[in-house]
Amino acid sequence: MRTLWVLVLVALAVVAGARELVVYTYDSFVSWGPALAIKERFEALFPGVTLRWVAVGDSSEMLSRLIAELQLGLPTADVFLGLADVELPRALAHNVFQPYDPQRIPNLADVPAELIFDPTGHVLPYDHGYVTFVYDSELLPEELVPQGLEDLLRPELRGKIIVTDPRTSSPGLSFLLWTIAHFGEGWPDYWRKLLPNLLAITKGWSEAYDMFLAGEAPIVLSYSTDTAYSYIEHGSLRYRAITLGGEAFRQVEGMGIVRNTKELELAHAFLNLVLSLEIQELMPTTQWMFPVNARAKLPPGYEYALIPEKPVSLDPMLVGEKLEEWLNQWQKLLIGG
């Protein structure tokens, strides 16, 4: 009986033309990021359409929920926003997205080609940033501030560095990939020497940064915009981001249209809106990431956001191929293998 009523209601809703675009993302995009502004703008552009954000968990939690829903044949999102570039092979392997149509996304013209990390045309970038180390200038003596990756191995820094787990956090994975890109085959050696200097390898970024703010250790793995954040939000330059030998690992975040959506038109309009100048200029102070639209201006205070001279990245396809092997090797190092 109840089923029948629900069907009647659904039918009525369809007849009345109530349309909805469901977008999965990670929680900070909603709590912190420009989600609300995007919703207001989108609903103004398409009267009668509701944009619904579903954001309960981090990027990897939302992606795995999406994959599971697709595999189980359950109703799911129309768009997924918040795919880290290194996760691209996994998303492609599980056939999560359908290719976008560049014709229907005019704002794509303002996005530099080097940021379009998906050669297969499924996923578009919407912001980018750099994972690097941040130190507490009140706790760390000037002469101990690391200048290169090797400096993190100094015996004076024993138990003074906090990083996150590459298995459970995206900055953690970025750092592992950074060391692999930098040292090549020699990365396990580097990590073996680094381990005694790590006070903790936490599950996620929030725990790590909270510990750092509590003064448990003077160096933490975080983002290159942290100094700008600290300056713009708190007027303080106490916490300073650094590059190591001019390097920091580049993260590009992407969005794509989910394979079985029925709202192709709206989904394309959504991607186009996120790439618009208006929304892109919100990225620096909501996402604390750099915009991908080349015309977007950076706000005052962003001169403290570091742009590394030598951004480091690895081909996502290579990562997809080797990730399991690397993580296995990393795990063995942890237990002294």
Add this chain to the structure above:
Amino acid sequence: MIRRRGASLLWAGLPLFVLATAFFLPLANVLLLGLRLEDQWTLARVRAVLADPYVRHLFSFTALQALLSTLVSLALGFPLGWFLTRYRFPGKRLVQAFTLAPFVLPPITVALGFFLFFGHTGYLNHALQKILRLQEPPLKLLYSLWAIVLAHAFYNAPVFARFVHAAWSSLDPALEEACAVLGVRRFRAFLTVTLPLLLPAIFSAAALVFVLCFLSFAIPLSLGGARYATVEVGVYLYARVYVDLPRAAALGLVQLLVTLGLAYLYVRGGGRWSAPQERLRPLPTLPFPSRAAHGLWLLWLLGSAVLFFGPIGSVVADSFTRPLAGRPAGLGWYRFIFSPEHNPFIGTSPLGSIRVSLEVAGFSTLLALALGLGVSGALRVLRSRALEALLMAPLAVSSVVLGLALLLAFHRPPFVYLSEKHALILAHALLFYPFVVRIVRPIWEGLAPGWVEAARVLGASRLRAFLTVEAPLLAQALLVAGAFSLALSLGEMTAAAMLSRGELVTLPLAIYRFLSARRFGAASAMASLLILITVAAVVVWEWLGERSLRHGQA
């Protein structure tokens, strides 16, 4: 006798049916992925998973830390249960309610409390350095196995305290009095009479605590570091990072077999000591403190207060002291979370979050009690220890696997037609009724059958006999079970995240949103609010429950 059995089975059939469709079938669906390979049944995946030396390392470490955590929780929780049973003192109900506070806190908040209190630069080290005039922090507790054990004890000692308290208060005081009359020394009387009668409750609690610690994930990683990973990290890795569900299911299956196997052993072990009880009046309590010997108690209480109130107090203190715009916040973070323009941070108003969380907790608790009683009743008739152990599955399964099972169950008919809120209420009831069973069953088992039979002989129906005879005798247990269920529901995350369609934001989800937005002070304020609401909800629940049960008894 046969008719009674039939009626009881029917009575218990409904909850078991709901459990089967909403939980066990979807769970089996997910786990059996681990036994399939190209449409063939095979153990190949399970064997491959177990052949990995890292997975074996995870299993041995997980078992070790769970064992240590259970023992330390018992050592801390048992005296507290004794204390709560034996003595009365002003504010007792509040203290009791407070012991459930750790239960609702997201692991990330507990980790924060531990950094702030036990950390190298934490309050405790700070105080010790001042008192002892030391240069270096004297306590290096964190980032080791002991930090994990301590944090697990922080969560789980209250389980022992509550279980022991519930069982002890339903003992017949005549037993101890008889010992006193016979001149048996009190310690000997405790060892030979009281303790054996408490063993079922202790085993029951130990089974739960071991399982909870075995599945713990964020605490070992956050307080111990990646060096101290549990099996759950393996499941996470397969399911989330490699997105290889069959492999995750294979590992989840092994993990479930281990936890359920242990639960089974405990259930058997605990059952051996249960003995019928005929209780005529409640156990008398003594005022505290009233004697010089209570000084020792005070010292012990001070020690546990440091462990429990230290981290919680640190989070509360943090909500007032964490700088906001460069200055100590005072009430600033509370104003921040309640101000309308910051609501977009969590997608709802804090009051809305509180209302949703309380509504879900309240209704799911009532439902969990009903399910738990039905299932306990069925187990009294069926006497199947294997089934009893199996019913603990919602607590004994990896949260990653649980999330997938819930996704499968609640996104399909008939449950897909439930609103988001109703789905969450049902899911929480299904997740937390095992607590009800674990608390109620040992005590129900211990009730002498004579009373019910007498009532039946006098013409009472089975239901009436239950309501007038058994329910009042189970009152204490039901109150405790309800309190646990309330607290667990207020703090639950996996189901809340998996079933969310973007409408409900429960309090823990709101905390995570503030954390992910770097509003650490707001997260601490929200966590303090969650503690306050939990304590208040538990106090009101117990007060209402006691009143209505007293009323029913009269």
